[in-house]
Amino acid sequence: xxxxxxxxxxxxxxxxxxxxxxxxxxxxxxxxxxxxxxxxxxxxxxxxxxxxxxxxxxxxxxxxxxxxxxxxxxxxxxxxxxxxxxxxxxxxxxxxxxxxxxxxxxxxxxxxxxxxxxxxxxxxxxxxxxxxxxxxxxxxxxxxxxxxxxxxxxxx
Numbered sequence: 164x165x166x167x168x169x170x171x172x173x174x175x176x177x178x179x180x181x182x183x184x185x186x187x188x189x190x191x192x193x194x195x196x197x198x199x200x201x202x203x204x205x206x207x208x209x210x211x212x213x214x215x216x217x218x219x220x221x222x223x224x225x226x227x228x229x230x231x232x233x234x235x236x237x238x239x240x241x242x243x244x245x246x247x248x249x250x251x252x253x254x255x256x257x258x259x260x261x262x263x264x265x266x267x268x269x270x271x272x273x274x275x276x277x278x279x280x281x282x283x284x285x286x287x288x289x290x291x292x293x294x295x296x297x298x299x300x301x302x303x304x305x306x307x308x309x310x311x312x313x314x315x316x317x318x319x
Contacts, residue, residue, distance in 0.1 A: 166192065167192075168192055170194070171192035171193065171194060172192055172193040172194065173192070174192055202282075204279075204282055205279045205282035205283045206279075208275045208276070208278050208279035208282065209275070209276065209279040211271070211275045212271075212272045212273075212274075212275030212276035212279060213272070213276075215268045215269070215271040215272035215275060216268070216269065216272035216276075218265075218268045219265045219266070219267075219268035219269040219272060220265075222261050222262075222264050222265035222268065223261075223262065223265035223269075225261055226258050226259075226261035226262040226265055229254070229257060229258035229261060230258045230262075232254070233251065233254045233255055233258055236251065236254070237251035237254065237255070
């Protein structure tokens, strides 16, 4: 016996009936599986976002440690040692460079994670239906703000 309905997972069972037997069937069909067209990209972006966030955290910590060392060594009046001022300037440039790279990695992490959330939401929409996910982006003082609204389950 095979029971089918549009947009549902078919149910198939093998039954053995003898002559004169009567059988009544009641079946509940499951929802059809969601197409996985965006899943690989969403997984990849999720991994990239997590890796970038981890890299940003490591470099940010290194930058803070370098800054503390620089402040301890260079904020106090510099002695008359030759090259001390140049060394302090180079050290400052180093911790600032690390800080900027960490900030860039946080930006990559945010963009990748946001995109993966949107791709997961689009991938969850059923064929023939529009996704109910929404994305809003707007400028703020010194940057931008993004907001994503994604349904997390339930029926529509």
